Amino acid sequence: MKIGITGAGGYIGSRVTKLALEEGYEVVPIDNGYNSQVQEVQGEKVIDQDVRNIEGLKEKFGDVDAIFHLAAITGIPECEEKEDLAYEVNVRGTENIARICSENGIPLVFPMSMQVFGKVKEFPITEENSRRPVNNYGITKTISEKTIELLSKDSFPVYVFIKSNVYGTHEIKDKEISKGTVMNYFLDCAKKGEDLTVHSPGTQSKDFIHVKDVAKAYIKSLDSLIDGNNGKEAYLLASEQSTSIKALADKIKGKAVEKEVSDPEVRIVENPRENDSVAEKFDVDSSKIKDEIAFNPEYTLEDEIEKKFQL
Numbered sequence: 001m002k003i004g005i006t007g008a009g010g011y012i013g014s015r016v017t018k019l020a021l022e023e024g025y026e027v028v029p030i031d032n033g034y035n036s037q038v039q040e041v042q043g044e045k046v047i048d049q050d051v052r053n054i055e056g057l058k059e060k061f062g063d064v065d066a067i068f069h070l071a072a073i074t075g076i077p078e079c080e081e082k083e084d085l086a087y088e089v090n091v092r093g094t095e096n097i098a099r100i101c102s103e104n105g106i107p108l109v110f111p112m113s114m115q116v117f118g119k120v121k122e123f124p125i126t127e128e129n130s131r132r133p134v135n136n137y138g139i140t141k142t143i144s145e146k147t148i149e150l151l152s153k154d155s156f157p158v159y160v161f162i163k164s165n166v167y168g169t170h171e172i173k174d175k176e177i178s179k180g181t182v183m184n185y186f187l188d189c190a191k192k193g194e195d196l197t198v199h200s201p202g203t204q205s206k207d208f209i210h211v212k213d214v215a216k217a218y219i220k221s222l223d224s225l226i227d228g229n230n231g232k233e234a235y236l237l238a239s240e241q242s243t244s245i246k247a248l249a250d251k252i253k254g255k256a257v258e259k260e261v262s263d264p265e266v267r268i269v270e271n272p273r274e275n276d277s278v279a280e281k282f283d284v285d286s287s288k289i290k291d292e293i294a295f296n297p298e299y300t301l302e303d304e305i306e307k308k309f310q311l
């Protein structure tokens with residue numbers, strides 16, 4: 001089976017590419033180099049290709065059996081600062097991929113984060129939660145979800161994965177691949193002895209899932225995706241670990257002190273995101289992905305914290 005992978009040089013895309021190759025799949029990995037971290041995975045060169053160029057995409061993905069569309073502008077601040085770029089990549093680029101899938105009946109994996117839910121008020125969160133995005137990232141992904149839903153109805157199957165907060169690192173050819181998510185940021189600060197700054201009120205909770213679990217879920221979904229019905233199926237991708245940001249910072253501080261690495265101060269600072277969810281419990285019901293794809297997360301926050309301070 002041949003898989004087309006966009007964003008193959010990025011944080012999650014490079015891990016997905018590595019797993020796919022290890023599982024024996026043939027891959028067509030593409031990336032335009034924007035925020036990419038690798039140019040080669042397991043000896044497979046990442047092809048220079050922009051998702052905004054539909055003719056180039058048709059050429060690269062003309063004979064693939066499935067597409068993982070992982071290329072996106074993902075940072076909330078970056079999507080605010082570069083609104084036009086976020087729209088062109090996240091909306092136009094995704095429409096290009098969806099049209100190729102529609103024309104050729106190619107199954108699609110499309111991820112987005114729980115930012116599409118906005119300021120969540122309905123718990124536990126399920127796939128049916130209302131989409132009420134409050135930032136450009138969430139808006140562009142919500143538009144793309146609707147585009148994919150419309151184009152896939154009678155022409156191709158698509159799994160939309162709605163991820164919680166991704167954390168953790170992985171390795172590509174001895175290079176550590178990471179991203180400045182809140183968990184990774186706290187861990188890096190603690191190792192350097194820098195303060196851990198928590199956005200007020202600090203009691204706001206989030207769900208967290210490891211980058212390796214995310215990649216594993218995508219690969220694990222392939223068999224059922226290929227055999228699935230045309231149209232969209234959404235799955236929450238979460239660990240069901242609801243943890244407050246302040247508790248997470250305190251936990252990392254405690255481990256840094258225990259390991260005699262540092263004694264960082266945990267400071268509460270003003271939250272620059274006025275529309276951020278401040279729910280004190282962030283309960284997620286991810287039973288659908290467990291029941292239908294038999295996916296269960298393997299990694300925990302505690303595992304990652306322990307690992308970081310052993311290095």
